Amino acid sequence: MSNTLQVPTAAPGASAPRAAGGAARKSLLTRSRPWLLLAPALAVLAVLLLWPLVRVLLFSLQDYGLREIVSGEPNWIGLANYGEIFTSPELYTVVLPNTVGFAVLAVAGTVALGTAVAVLMASLGGFWRTVVGSAIMIAWAMPAVTGTYVWIWIFDADRGIVNETLQALGLQDEPVNWFTNRYTFYGIVLLNVIHHGFPFVAITILAGLLGVPKEMLEAAEMDGAGPWRRFWRIIVPNLKQVFAVVIILSTIWDFKVFAQVYLMPGGAGSNREALNLGVWSYVESFGQNRYGFGSAIAVLLTLVLLGITVVYVRTMLKEEEL
Amino acid sequence: MSTVTTEERSDASRGTRPEASSDVARLRKGRTSARKARVAGGKAVLVVLLLGFTLFPAFWMLSSAFDAQAGAGGQQLLPREWSLSNFEYVLTEGGFDVFLRNSAIVAVVTVLASALLALLASVAVARFRFKFRTAMLLMILIVQMVPLEALVIPLFVQVRDLQLLNTLLGLMVVYVALSLPFGIWMLRGFVAAVPVELEEAAYIDGASWGRMFRSVLLPLVMPGLVATSVFSFITAWNEFIFAMTLLGGASENYTVAIGLKQFFGEHSNEWGYIMAASTIITIPVMIFFVIVQRRLSSGLVAGAVKG
Numbered sequence: 001m002s003n004t005l006q007v008p009t010a011a012p013g014a015s016a017p018r019a020a021g022g023a024a025r026k027s028l029l030t031r032s033r034p035w036l037l038l039a040p041a042l043a044v045l046a047v048l049l050l051w052p053l054v055r056v057l058l059f060s061l062q063d064y065g066l067r068e069i070v071s072g073e074p075n076w077i078g079l080a081n082y083g084e085i086f087t088s089p090e091l092y093t094v095v096l097p098n099t100v101g102f103a104v105l106a107v108a109g110t111v112a113l114g115t116a117v118a119v120l121m122a123s124l125g126g127f128w129r130t131v132v133g134s135a136i137m138i139a140w141a142m143p144a145v146t147g148t149y150v151w152i153w154i155f156d157a158d159r160g161i162v163n164e165t166l167q168a169l170g171l172q173d174e175p176v177n178w179f180t181n182r183y184t185f186y187g188i189v190l191l192n193v194i195h196h197g198f199p200f201v202a203i204t205i206l207a208g209l210l211g212v213p214k215e216m217l218e219a220a221e222m223d224g225a226g227p228w229r230r231f232w233r234i235i236v237p238n239l240k241q242v243f244a245v246v247i248i249l250s251t252i253w254d255f256k257v258f259a260q261v262y263l264m265p266g267g268a269g270s271n272r273e274a275l276n277l278g279v280w281s282y283v284e285s286f287g288q289n290r291y292g293f294g295s296a297i298a299v300l301l302t303l304v305l306l307g308i309t310v311v312y313v314r315t316m317l318k319e320e321e322l
Numbered sequence: 323m324s325t326v327t328t329e330e331r332s333d334a335s336r337g338t339r340p341e342a343s344s345d346v347a348r349l350r351k352g353r354t355s356a357r358k359a360r361v362a363g364g365k366a367v368l369v370v371l372l373l374g375f376t377l378f379p380a381f382w383m384l385s386s387a388f389d390a391q392a393g394a395g396g397q398q399l400l401p402r403e404w405s406l407s408n409f410e411y412v413l414t415e416g417g418f419d420v421f422l423r424n425s426a427i428v429a430v431v432t433v434l435a436s437a438l439l440a441l442l443a444s445v446a447v448a449r450f451r452f453k454f455r456t457a458m459l460l461m462i463l464i465v466q467m468v469p470l471e472a473l474v475i476p477l478f479v480q481v482r483d484l485q486l487l488n489t490l491l492g493l494m495v496v497y498v499a500l501s502l503p504f505g506i507w508m509l510r511g512f513v514a515a516v517p518v519e520l521e522e523a524a525y526i527d528g529a530s531w532g533r534m535f536r537s538v539l540l541p542l543v544m545p546g547l548v549a550t551s552v553f554s555f556i557t558a559w560n561e562f563i564f565a566m567t568l569l570g571g572a573s574e575n576y577t578v579a580i581g582l583k584q585f586f587g588e589h590s591n592e593w594g595y596i597m598a599a600s601t602i603i604t605i606p607v608m609i610f611f612v613i614v615q616r617r618l619s620s621g622l623v624a625g626a627v628k629g
Contacts, residue, residue, distance in 0.1 A: 033446075033531070034446040034449075034450035034452045035446070035452070037442040037443060037445055037446035037450075038442070038443050038446045038447070038458070040438075040439050040443075041440065041443035041502055041506060044439060044498060045465065045499065045502060045503070047499075048477065048480075048495065048496065048499030049465050049468070049473065050465075051476075051480075052473050052477050052480065053468065053472070053473070053476075055476035055480075056472050056473070056475055056476045059476065069479060117372060120365065120368055120369070123365065124365070124369070128369060131369075132369060132372060132373065135372070135376045135377050136372075137611065137612065138377060138380050139376045139377070139379070140611070141604075141608045141611035141612075142379065142380060142604060142607075142608075143559070143560040143579070143603060143604060143607055144560060144562070145579045146582070149597075149600055150379040150380075150382060150383045150597070150600065153382070153383075153593050153597065154382060159393055159394070159397070159593070161382070164397070195376070199376075255469075256470070256471065258469075258470065258471060258562075259563065262563075263562075277471075278471040281471050281472075282474065285474075285475050286567060291475055291479070294475055295472075295476075298469070298471050298472035298475060299472065301469050301472060302468055302469060302472045305467050305468070306464070306467065308467075309463075309464055312467075313460065316463075
């Protein structure tokens with residue numbers, strides 16, 4: 001029976017697929033076993049993830065509204081939806097800056113803060129490292145929905161603590177509605193996303209930092225390299241892979257922030273200045289019943305993320321073979 | 323500072339590098355002991371700032387949840403009137419007893435179904451070599467990156483066609499699919515970490531593949547299975563966009579993530595209730611998060627010291 005096993009991997013993804021040498025000798029059951037094991041999962045993935053992906057592409061080429069949903073009759077209009085997106089002034093003045101600009105700031109902020117916290121944690125003793133580690137775990141575990149509501153409450157226009165504190169300090173005369181201005185709106189989203197996202201970066205980079213050989217850092221210190229120089233010349237090159245993975249994953253996550261924007265006052269479409277790609281797609285689809293147009297926006301968002309994912313997969317493949 | 327530079331210059335002119343570096347080292351040693359205190363002080367300030375920033379939202383949520391007058395204005399850091407009245411209201415009239423039950427049902431069914439499917443699939447990709455294996459793994463990896471906003475439109479149409487809108491069943495089916503790719507990806511590592519020799523020993527003892535799976539592989543993969551299950555539980559518990567879209571019309575079927583909307587009024591928001599409900603939602607996630615963090619690391623360590 002032991003021939004049912006072909007040379008398996010010793011560690012997660014340690015060896016490349018082998019050519020099936022003795023395939024002919026194996027019984028039908030043995031040969032089809034992997035497929036039998038995979039079949040249920042594949043069926044679910046095909047019906048609920050792959051087919052919808054194909055369908056969103058098909059919808060994006062149609063004028064798909066309530067009538068089409070009910071009748072099921074396709075109404076093909078070619079690339080008209082995409083034409084409308086790319087000629088819409090909203091795309092260039094509001095949506096793209098809100099999506100790309102926000103992602104750039106959020107990734108930079110998350111990675112910078114996460115790295116700083118990792119360096120700080122690495123220099124702390126066991127007790128304080130545990131304290132800080134537990135604290136950032138709490139920030140990490142906070143669900144996006146409840147976390148967003150807490151930030152809204154903190155910045156609430158009428159009774160939020162930020163307004164009350166600023167008024168008590170005499171810095172402003174009356175409450176400010178932070179959610180109507182596009183920049184303060186996204187400032188709060190940024191705070192929310194960085195607060196929720198930096199623990200992952202910190203923990204991942206801390207694990208990498210603890211793996212950097214101590215001798216290297218000591219040798220550099222002997223040679224007179226200051227902390228700043230040691231960080232850029234030794235730690236960063238050593239953790240290149242870790243940084244790459246962390247940056248790419250953060251980029252993917254920050255490109256598709258949805259709940260953090262949608263739940264904010266005015267974020268669900270009533271404040272057009274606050275739209276990003278994901279929210280725009282959702283609002284057009286479910287708010288205006290323009291499912292075709294919304295699908296086209298969603299396809300564009302998916303393509304952007306797919307591009308980033310390809311870079312990610314390449315980085316991963318460099319590190320380990322599947 | 324000036325002495326250092328003059329010394330260095332004179333040393334450099336004489337060309338005696340070793341002496342120069344020892345002088346510099348001595349000088350630096352003197353400075354470091356003085357600097358050490360400053361560094362420690364700076365670190366303490368940084369830690370305090372970091373803890374403040376990290377914990378403030380959670381602290382503020384709790385403080386408002388226990389304050390009967392939260393949202394009345396003029397709130398202090400600690401509740402002025404400690405009470406459980408917000409929680410009481412949320413769990414009775416607020417309807418969160420029903421939302422919690424709905425969320426628990428959805429999450430448990432999602433966890434069980436996706437754990438079973440993911441385990442079988444991960445054994446296939448970790449233990450067998452077959453055609454399209456790498457392609458399959460790449461597909462699983464890529465599919466995780468697809469934004470939910472792109473899936474929500476076709477899945478809404480699909481669930482509507484199946485007459486499952488406004489039902490928990492429709493939501494569960496979608497969640498199983500959403501948590502599968504990550505589950506397969508993670509379990510693959512745990513399965514691969516189980517020493518093959520153990521499986522071979524089972525075969526030598528005359529066990530069939532099914533028996534080996536049940537008695538050898540399953541118990542050893544259990545920690546990984548628990549970790550993966552906790553992750554899919556958290557996904558199902560926190561998920562927002564599908565719950566909002568698929569359950570839109572039936573508030574008796576709401577999950578906790580969208581149940582919060584109940585407390586947002588036209589003119590004023592009941593912040594005490596919202597924060598109490600948020601606390602109730604957050605606590606199970608935090609507990610599970612701590613568990614999974616430990617399990618994950620122990621699972622990874624177990625993988626590293628393979629027989």
